[in-house]
Amino acid sequence: xxxxxxxxxxxxxxxxxxxxxxxxxxxxxxxxxxxxxxxxxxxxxxxxxxxxxxxxxxxxxxxxxxxxxxxxxxxxxxxxxxxxxxxxxxxxxxxxxxxxxxxxxxxxxxxxxxxxxxxxxxxxxxxxxxxxxxxxxxxxxxxxxxxxxxxxxxxxxxxxxxxxxxxxxxxxxxxxxxxxxxxxxxxxxxxxxxxxxxxxxxxxxxxxxxxxxxxxxxxxxxxxxxxxxxxxxxxxxxxxxxxxxxxxx
Amino acid sequence: xxxxxxxxxxxxxxxxxxxxxxxxxxxxxxxxxxxxxxxxxxxxxxxxxxxxxxxxxxxxxxxxxxxxxxxxxxxxxxxxxxxxxxxxxxxxxxxxxxxxxxxxxxxxxxxxxxxxxxxxxxxxxxxxxxxxxxxxxxxxxxxxxxxxxxxxxxxxxxxxxxxx
Numbered sequence: 001x002x003x004x005x006x007x008x009x010x011x012x013x014x015x016x017x018x019x020x021x022x023x024x025x026x027x028x029x030x031x032x033x034x035x036x037x038x039x040x041x042x043x044x045x046x047x048x049x050x051x052x053x054x055x056x057x058x059x060x061x062x063x064x065x066x067x068x069x070x071x072x073x074x075x076x077x078x079x080x081x082x083x084x085x086x087x088x089x090x091x092x093x094x095x096x097x098x099x100x101x102x103x104x105x106x107x108x109x110x111x112x113x114x115x116x117x118x119x120x121x122x123x124x125x126x127x128x129x130x131x132x133x134x135x136x137x138x139x140x141x142x143x144x145x146x147x148x149x150x151x152x153x154x155x156x157x158x159x160x161x162x163x164x165x166x167x168x169x170x171x172x173x174x175x176x177x178x179x180x181x182x183x184x185x186x187x188x189x190x191x192x193x194x195x196x197x198x199x200x201x202x203x204x205x206x207x208x209x210x211x212x213x214x215x216x217x218x219x220x221x222x223x224x225x226x227x228x229x230x231x232x233x234x235x236x237x238x239x240x241x242x243x244x245x246x247x248x249x
Numbered sequence: 250x251x252x253x254x255x256x257x258x259x260x261x262x263x264x265x266x267x268x269x270x271x272x273x274x275x276x277x278x279x280x281x282x283x284x285x286x287x288x289x290x291x292x293x294x295x296x297x298x299x300x301x302x303x304x305x306x307x308x309x310x311x312x313x314x315x316x317x318x319x320x321x322x323x324x325x326x327x328x329x330x331x332x333x334x335x336x337x338x339x340x341x342x343x344x345x346x347x348x349x350x351x352x353x354x355x356x357x358x359x360x361x362x363x364x365x366x367x368x369x370x371x372x373x374x375x376x377x378x379x380x381x382x383x384x385x386x387x388x389x390x391x392x393x394x395x396x397x398x399x400x401x402x403x404x405x406x407x408x409x410x411x412x413x
Contacts (some may be wrong), residue, residue, distance in 0.1 A: 080366070183291050243291075
């Protein structure tokens, strides 16, 4: 039996090796052959999901909403002590110091990460900025978002907080954080398709135990998830989805 | 059993007697101290179908001024500020009980009599097609919108007092 394990495309490039290390470890301990799928874009991920190719998914919370509620995917784990937070930053020379300094018509760079945009839109509300009042500048990478803000070609950029923390020290020194979310309730989720429910206990046991064997810390460090994974119940996932629902408008 | 009367705050305050939708009432004290909404955070709570708090996140506990143990099991109207007219909550329970989302700008009362403004959203928790409770998430509101609403709420409140 081979199961496809799809990883949401929003991880930093330097984590790529970590996902392969995790996949190898999971295979060895569960006795189940796993084929890693690493789509490079949200579009490619959507194609793989639509084709029914994902048996296990490390999903971002925005996508998990539909997968759990509409497609019946089963949530069973999430990164431990690792929440999805976002940062709105401006160039250090911009003269802006709070979100309220951003005005209608301002330019904001953002990647295609929907979670970051959703949370970011809510953090712009105190500045009376709606989605229509911003001139959005789409970029491929967080590095590109940083460059535009540093060069003053946008007034602000949206970042996944982890990605912001991964920028070079030089880049961060040329940026100023206007606001950083501290929601602590929204995280990525590990899901299983209902058709693989029989294999799920072995996968779940292997995944949740990673961190308990010497050498596991190398895998978790490479993933950027030093605390490993923790169980997530259906109700915990539903609670997170309800919370995200309140942020949609 | 209703909530006990509030303790008199040390700061100068106004006294009011609030009667809630469940028929209970209590004396509250409101000061003019505003506590700013914490940057980047969300205030999250859940209630059962009767509006009794079953979950409060850390931001909720910190901003309310109550201990978590005081909040869990208490009715959500423990936060009701005497400056809030009833009509501002019009539709809240009707909407969520009908499976819909509700939004509103709300001035909340802290345990110490101070207040904080929020933009509140409430959604029903629907499990297997059945509403089992409600989630309320409060985020930092637009100050412009609050400044517009303060006189509106005051007018509505005056109207309600005149009618009662």
